[in-house]
Amino acid sequence: MKKLITTLCMLCGLLFTAGAQVITGTVNLPGANILEKGKTNATKSDAVGNYKIRVSDPNATLIFSYVGYKTKEVKISGQSTIHVELELSASSVQEVVVVGYGTQQRKDITGSISTISASKIKNQPAVSVDQLLQGRAAGVDVSQASGAPGGRLNIRIRGASSLNAGNEPLFVIDDVPVYNSSKDPSGTSYGTFTATNALASLNPNDIESIQVLKDASATAIYGSRGSNGVIIITTKRGSGNGIAVDYNGYYGVQTVANKLKLMNGAQHAAFLNDWAQTRNLPIPFARPDSIGKGTDWQDELFRPAMIQNHQVSLSSGKGNLKYFVSGNYYNQDGIVINSNMKRYSFRVNADAKINEKVKVSQSLSYSRTINRSVPTTGAGSGNVRSVGEKIYDTSPTIPVFDENGDYVDYWYNAGKAESPVASLLSVKNKLEGDNFLGNVALEYKPIENLTFRSLLGINLTNRSNQEYYPRATTYIGGLLGGLGMIGERKITNILNENTVRYTKIFKQKHNLELLGGFTWQKEQDFSATTEPSGFADDRLGLNSIGSATGATIIGSSLTEWSMASFIGRVNYQYDNKYLLTASFRADGSSKFGADNKWGYFPSVALGYRLSEEPFMKGLKFISDLKLRGSYGLTGNQEIGSYQSLATLTTSNAYIFDNKLVPAARHTRLENGELKWEKTGQWDVGLDAAFFNNRLRLTADYYKKDTRNLLFTIDLQAYSGYSSALYNTGGLQNKGFEISLGGDIFTGNFTWTADMNLGHNKSKITSLGRATSTTLFVGYPPGNFLGYVYEGVFHTQAEIDAQTVQTNVKPGDARYKDVTGDGFLNADDRIVMGNSLPEFTYGISNVFGYRNFSLTVFLQGSAKADRTEGTGLNDPSGTGNKSLNLLNRWTPSNPDSNIPRAGYSNVLTSTYQLMDASYLKIRNVQLSYTFRSGSSVYLSGQNLLTKTDYIGYDPDGGGGYPTATTLMFGVNLKL
Known part of the structure; x- marks a missing residue:
């Protein structure tokens, strides 16, 4: 009896699927519509264009469509894989x-x-x-x-x-x-x-x-x-x-x-x-x-x-x-x-x-x-x-x-x-x-x-x-x-x-x-x-x-x-x-x-x-x-x-x-x-x-x-x-x-x-x-x-050769005399940033x-531009600094254009601007x-x-x- 029921179920399944076929393939568009012509079974292509659809007849016709694209009909003719490219309607873009x-x-x-x-x-x-x-x-x-x-x-x-x-x-x-x-x-x-x-x-x-x-x-x-x-x-x-x-x-x-x-x-x-x-x-x-490497506070906080x-x-x-x-x-x-x-x-x-x-x-x-x-x-x-x-x-x-x-x-x-x-x-x-x-x-x-x-x-x-x-x-x-x-x-x-x-x-x-x-x-x-x-x-x-x-x-x-x-x-x-x-x-x-x-x-x-x-x-x-x-x-x-x-x-x-x-x-x-x-x-x-x-x-x-x-x-x-x-x-x-x-x-x-x-x-x-x-x-x-930053005073001789800035030392910041009047004052500022x-x-x-x-x-x-408000490039303060400042001005490094540590003539200038x-x-x-x-x-x-x-x-x-x-x-x- 049990074998008879199993056999009947298999026969029913064969009758049900007679003529049915699964078609797979790709469409060049995600979300394209795929429909068996004259039937109600349909599907859509996925995010990369793949699709799968069960059809009732090996000789059926599939209809591929998408809004704004030309509809295409493809006869299966016994194929199991069909790839389709839909073309845009030449007359309009329908998005x-x-x-x-x-x-x-x-x-x-x-x-x-x-x-x-x-x-x-x-x-x-x-x-x-x-x-x-x-x-x-x-x-x-x-x-x-x-x-x-x-x-x-x-x-x-x-x-x-x-x-x-x-x-x-x-x-x-x-x-x-x-x-x-x-x-x-x-x-x-x-x-x-x-x-x-x-x-x-x-x-x-x-x-x-x-x-x-x-x-x-x-x-x-x-x-x-x-x-x-x-x-x-x-x-x-x-x-x-x-x-x-x-x-x-x-x-x-x-x-x-x-x-x-x-x-x-x-x-x-x-x-x-x-x-x-x-x-x-x-x-x-x-x-x-x-002291060695000391504490890396980035490693401690991140x-x-x-x-x-x-x-x-x-x-x-x-x-x-x-x-x-x-x-x-x-x-x-x-x-x-x-x-x-x-x-x-x-x-x-x-x-x-x-x-x-x-x-x-x-x-x-x-x-x-x-x-x-x-x-x-x-x-x-x-x-x-x-x-x-x-x-x-x-x-x-x-x-x-x-x-x-x-x-x-x-x-x-x-x-x-x-x-x-x-x-x-x-x-x-x-x-x-x-x-x-x-x-x-x-x-x-x-x-x-x-x-x-x-x-x-x-x-x-x-x-x-x-x-x-x-x-x-x-x-x-x-x-x-x-x-x-x-x-x-x-x-x-x-x-x-x-x-x-x-x-x-x-x-x-x-x-x-x-x-x-x-x-x-x-x-x-x-x-x-x-x-x-x-x-x-x-x-x-x-x-x-x-x-x-x-x-x-x-x-x-x-x-x-x-x-x-x-x-x-x-x-x-x-x-x-x-x-x-x-x-x-x-x-x-x-x-x-x-x-x-x-x-x-x-x-x-x-x-x-x-x-x-x-x-x-x-x-x-x-x-x-x-x-x-x-x-x-x-x-x-x-x-x-x-x-x-x-x-x-x-x-x-x-x-x-x-x-x-x-x-x-x-x-x-x-x-x-x-x-x-x-x-x-x-x-x-x-x-x-x-x-x-x-x-x-x-x-x-x-x-x-x-x-x-x-x-x-x-x-x-x-x-x-x-x-x-x-x-x-x-x-x-x-x-x-x-x-x-x-x-x-x-x-x-x-x-x-x-x-x-x-x-x-x-x-x-x-x-x-x-x-x-x-x-x-x-x-x-x-x-x-x-002010316009022009580097630093490298030597005392450079300081003595000018009259624009007073009370400066070697390694201090040098600013441009924009007006050319021989003095550095508020009139020498420019609009920057x-x-x-x-x-x-x-x-x-x-x-x-x-x-x-x-x-x-x-x-x-x-x-x-961004202003370097953090002071990473500014050697006037005592916080930690960028490695760029290892090349700051010192008596043993007088050619540097980065001010000396602790320089005092700090003014808002193009030095603070960063690309x-x-x-x-x-x-x-x-x-x-x-x-x-x-x-x-x-x-x-x-x-x-x-x-x-x-x-x-x-x-x-x-x-x-x-x-x-x-x-x-x-x-x-x-």
């Missing part, structure tokens, strides 16, 4: 691009927009989305403010458009505008806290695409917040014909990317002896060589650090309900001891088609972040020092522990000493945050071509910060008997958008889209802090703030702002050849004066697709060719609330009748005329594609002028006010951008290359009624006055062979994809930096250096 309040096909875009797809940024260990932008888009400069887990980055799109207002771009995450300002509570009044990255709450693994809107045609629809560019982030949604379960995880190890080349113990001891002699002090070390990420997602695009659900756990130890970040996040995106007229969609995400941080910026006149400062300020001549096993916290000439190790290990700095970001949208189509859409969005942020600086191990704690801080901050941001869209094609040649709408947004921000000091015992710390005996500083604040806006846009194209986009936005903001609540921001753009002209059809190598130009006005409202109003402070007290009486006084002068900064920008561009789109080129030239700068002006003391915010002055940015990409090889071996270059030149065109000693008309912001790079670039190469893929991504920056140009290998990744679509990969981040800069990283992060990461990861299709 869909997300723009403000809608989408457009790439071929119809008249503005300057860069797209970064998920395939370009996947499997990179980034804690926040802004890290993924480095080098990916022309004209976008991303620099690292801190290398700490969750550290901030600075983003500049086509330069800085403001001096006192914000310069960060506006982020629009699933239709909800978010400005990347700090959402953290403040630290102590001594400047102990460095804000973290607000975007670190967004899980980068959920991102589907990033659009960078750069010119006014693209950004003017965002009006008062478009001057600094707009970055639109779209997260993943349900797709495919079935239910897909994916796991994405990686594990890696981080190490400090670059160790400073510093003096060892013996070398620094000899330096300190020289320093003491120039100050007529006894030498501190009788036998410097006996460590190999773990990083891991795990995500499970569930998605489906079948039927009337499409959804994407993901859960993520991210854990990154910092390369500096006692630093870490964890993130737990959850997302649900869903789209439900109720009927032919009604559609409901929602995007909801929740994240919790926990940061254990260390100081990354120095503050309080050296009372608090960053990690970097602890390393290069501390002498290698002292050990970590003394003979009793206690931490050594003092070394030669240290005025504010502490043990770098003990201070970092003992400081408590814990920042916790909860963030909820989401929206619900309803679409209604009452008639064909007409769509009403209403969206309700909300962004809730709740963050708490706890800091404690022990009196026994930190300088600031010892100064105040222990210093603590507890801070809370709650931010509620609500958005409502209502739009109507009408689309119509007339007589097959006229394509019209009309958009109109009203939006409203309001934010409430509450914070409270308590800062006690004078603790009886470090062990209790913040657990017993009631026992603190010092003067406790208590503060709280509540601010609100709101904005109402009307938007409109027209997109028109004729004969798929002539393109017009015009938009208008009116913003009313509570931040500005009573007479200037409303600002108006128009734009217009034209496009001409030459490739559609009959005379171009004979040029077969041209796939697409479009000229475009635009002009528009955008604004900037990123100032604090109530800046136009007269304000009071109650922090002062006065004496009446010999009694201390609480009182209030004016702190700001009312300015009812305060209004927007406005930036006018024009852009001319070219989009071209050649050889069936295998070679792609985009080029832009732009110029943007910002006027009515929001500028804080110092007032005369007799006015009773110290300063006021006014509109005055102007700033200009102009430059060009080039993006070039090509599919160099196709077939079994593939090679795709993409590169971009951006050049920007910035200058202040006017200061208006403002005065400044750090801003100069005709120069970029960030420059400063200084360039804090923003003139050129930024990125180069990406993706090589593929069968199931293997190799990605190499390079990124660089050129013609930017911060660099080229980085940002990412190298080798992956293998299985037929199932699952893959494994090895990846390296920030592997090598080519630069002449002697600090930790020319890209920034000197207070907390950046890391090199090596990791192994898997993507499993479950």
Whole structure:
């Protein structure tokens, strides 16, 4: 009986599979659709183009398709392996691009927009989305403010458009505008806290695409917040014909990317002896060589650090309900001891088609972040020092522990000493945050071509910060008997958008889209802090703030702002050849004066697709060719609330009748005329594609002028006010951008290359009624006055032969007499420095062979300066020094152009300027994809930096250096 059942089952299986066959192969595109003709079974190609499909008949026909490419039908004819190359449609490039309040096909875009797809940024260990932008888009400069887990980055799109207002771009995450300002509570009044990255709450693994809107045609629809560019982030949604379960995880190890080349113990001891002699002090070390290597404080404070990420997602695009659900756990130890970040996040995106007229969609995400941080910026006149400062300020001549096993916290000439190790290990700095970001949208189509859409969005942020600086191990704690801080901050941001869209094609040649709408947004921000000091015992710390005996500083604040806006846009194209986009936005903001609540921001753009002209059809190598130009006005409202109003402070007290009486006084002068900064920008561009789109080129030239700068002006003391915010002055940015990409090889071996270059030149065109000693008309912001360094006085004879500088000795710095009047004074200073790079670039190469893929991504920056504030190259102080100073001037080395140890004529000069140009290998990744679509990969981040800069990283992060990461990861299709 048992054998009979087995035989019947085998016969049934044979009948069921009769004629069925499994076909495998490759397509030259990831995500291509493969369908058996006349049947419902279908699949998609994976990340490297592999596919597998079961067909019902050996003589069936497969249909290969992809949006924007020619559909191809292939008859199986008994084959088991079929490789296909799809060609782009010669008539158009059909890529869909997300723009403000809608989408457009790439071929119809008249503005300057860069797209970064998920395939370009996947499997990179980034804690926040802004890290993924480095080098990916022309004209976008991303620099690292801190290398700490969750550290901030600075983003500049086509330069800085403001001096006192914000310069960060506006982020629009699933239709909800978010400005990347700090959402953290403040630290102590001594400047102990460095804000973290607000975007670190967004899980980068959920991102589907990033659009960078750069010119006014693209950004003017965002009006008062478009001057600094707009970055639109779209997260993943349900797709495919079935239910897909994916796991994405990686594990890696981080190490400090670059160790400073510093003096060892013996070398620094000899330096300190020289320093003491120039100050007529006894030498501190009788036998410097006996100290040997001494303590390498970089080895003591840095460590190999773990990083891991795990995500499970569930998605489906079948039927009337499409959804994407993901859960993520991210854990990154910092390369500096006692630093870490964890993130737990959850997302649900869903789209439900109720009927032919009604559609409901929602995007909801929740994240919790926990940061254990260390100081990354120095503050309080050296009372608090960053990690970097602890390393290069501390002498290698002292050990970590003394003979009793206690931490050594003092070394030669240290005025504010502490043990770098003990201070970092003992400081408590814990920042916790909860963030909820989401929206619900309803679409209604009452008639064909007409769509009403209403969206309700909300962004809730709740963050708490706890800091404690022990009196026994930190300088600031010892100064105040222990210093603590507890801070809370709650931010509620609500958005409502209502739009109507009408689309119509007339007589097959006229394509019209009309958009109109009203939006409203309001934010409430509450914070409270308590800062006690004078603790009886470090062990209790913040657990017993009631026992603190010092003067406790208590503060709280509540601010609100709101904005109402009307938007409109027209997109028109004729004969798929002539393109017009015009938009208008009116913003009313509570931040500005009573007479200037409303600002108006128009734009217009034209496009001409030459490739559609009959005379171009004979040029077969041209796939697409479009000229475009635009002009528009955008604004900037990123100032604090109530800046136009007269304000009071109650922090002062006065004496009446010999009694201390609480009182209030004016702190700001009312300015009812305060209004927007406005930036006018024009852009001319070219989009071209050649050889069936295998070679792609985009080029832009732009110029943007910002006027009515929001500028804080110092007032005369007799006015009773110290300063006021006014509109005055102007700033200009102009430059060009080039993006070039090509599919160099196709077939079994593939090679795709993409590169971009951006050049920007910035200058202040006017200061208006403002005065400044750090801003100069005709120069970029960030420059400063200084002397021209010309080396040193090598001998007494050189000193005697000149009259410009007096009271100098051999080995002292020599400065140029710029005016030629025979004296060195303030008139000899020049404007020097360039804090923003003139050129930024990125180069990406993706090589593929069968199931293997190799990605190499390079990124660089050129013609930017950084001042060497660390003193590594300055022999006037006693901290540890660069090995360059081994060649300093000494009586036995008189030809050196590096000043002598302890030289006293230190002036701000070109000696402090350092070239911060660099080229980085940002990412190298080798992956293998299985037929199932699952893959494994090895990846390296920030592997090598080519630069002449002697600090930790020319890209920034000197207070907390950046890391090199090596990791192994898997993507499993479950």
